[in-house]
Amino acid sequence: MLRKAAAAELDVLRPRNMSEREWQSIEYSHPAWLLERWARQYGEQAALELARTDNDAATTFLRLNPVSRSMDEIVEALRQEGVETRPGRFLKSCRAVATGNVARTEMYRRGEVLIQDEASQMVAHLLDVREGQRVLDLCAAPGNKTAQLAQWAGASGRVVACDLHVHRLKQLLSQGRRANVDRVALNGQRTLPFSATFDRILVDAPCSGTGTLRRNPEIKWRLSAGDIAELAEKQLELLHSASTVLSAGGRIVYSTCSVESEENQEVIERFLRSHSEFRLAPLRAEAGRLEKWFHPAATDLWQQDYLRTWPPRDETDGFFAAVLEKVAGR
Secondary structure, three states: OHHHHHHHHHEEEEEEEEHHHHHHHHHEEEEEEHHHHHHHHHHHHHHHHHHHHOOOOOOOEEEEEEOOOHHHHHHHHHOOOOOOEEOOOOOOOOEEEOOOHHHHOOOHOOOOOOEOOOHHHHHHHHHOOOOOOEEEEEOOOHHHHHHHHHHHHOOOOOEEEOOHHHHHHHHHHOOOOOEEEEEEEEEEEEOOOOOOOOEEEEEEEOOOHHOOOOOOOHHHHHOOHHHHHHHHHHHHHHHHHHHHHEEEEEEEEEEEEEHHHHHHHHHHHHHHHOOOEEOOOHHHHHHEEEHHHHHHHHHHHHOOEEEEEEHHHHHOOOOOOEEEOOOOOO
16 A cells, blocks of 8 residues: 555656656666666566666675585584575575675685675586686686686696786685686687687676676666677677687586676577587586586576576576587587
8 A cells, every 4th residue: 555655656746748768767766778678678567677676685695615614514603603694596505694794704704605696606507617627717807706616627627717907817816716726817809818728618708787786776877778789799709719719529608697688698699600610508408417506496597598597586686698519520
């Protein structure tokens, strides 16, 4: 009743010459062009649902890093320091913060828990890194995914972490650098300076960030449709560059924290049209392997070609990821 009364009161304030979309822009605190764009992609109801969720507080998720103790022991140690958590919906190694300040805990200072959205945590698992492999993280900063990759590659493997900005590389893995990680400053859109090839490549591409508007509300007011088109071109260039240093039979995971199709599946489709030596590896084929890391609730996520998380449904940021494999002999 109160919500209906508030909506009626707002409607009284609406100028007579204002369009429905312009009024929604005020009501949902989103640019009208972005609401219109989402309505075309996802339908009117889903667009407004996403905008409404963007105005909610984002859940703080933790990635547990059980090096010297079990996950249960980490959870108990956090509790002793006043931080209560609950299980993540999808990943077994993820916890959602219910109460408390994680940044003030000893677990956080020691790097046994890292603050990272649950959707972001999922991406590295798709790469299927194995002991002893050479891994390239092309857009590595701030380094949360790099740390996961280095752990799986082990002492006999090697991870090369790249970023365009030197100052971001200096911050990389500041909570526990690993001996098997090399840091390289470069522009991933240009020819890559590596003589050897890699078994696995992560392209966590710079993007519009429209899947993270709960955490970064200022993005929507700085962004334009032209920016999204420009980013899509840069993302495609990153994939082209990565493809030149991938071993036959190797795997690229492309990901964004965007909900824009232009930056996501359209980039993948454009890449595959010009690279016949690659194929899309549908996620449904990965389900058996991923069961080790994920709760049964993640099953629905694997019944499609791509990983897509949707903030109103999943509580996470909006993420997209695709697995590309280089076919041996092509």
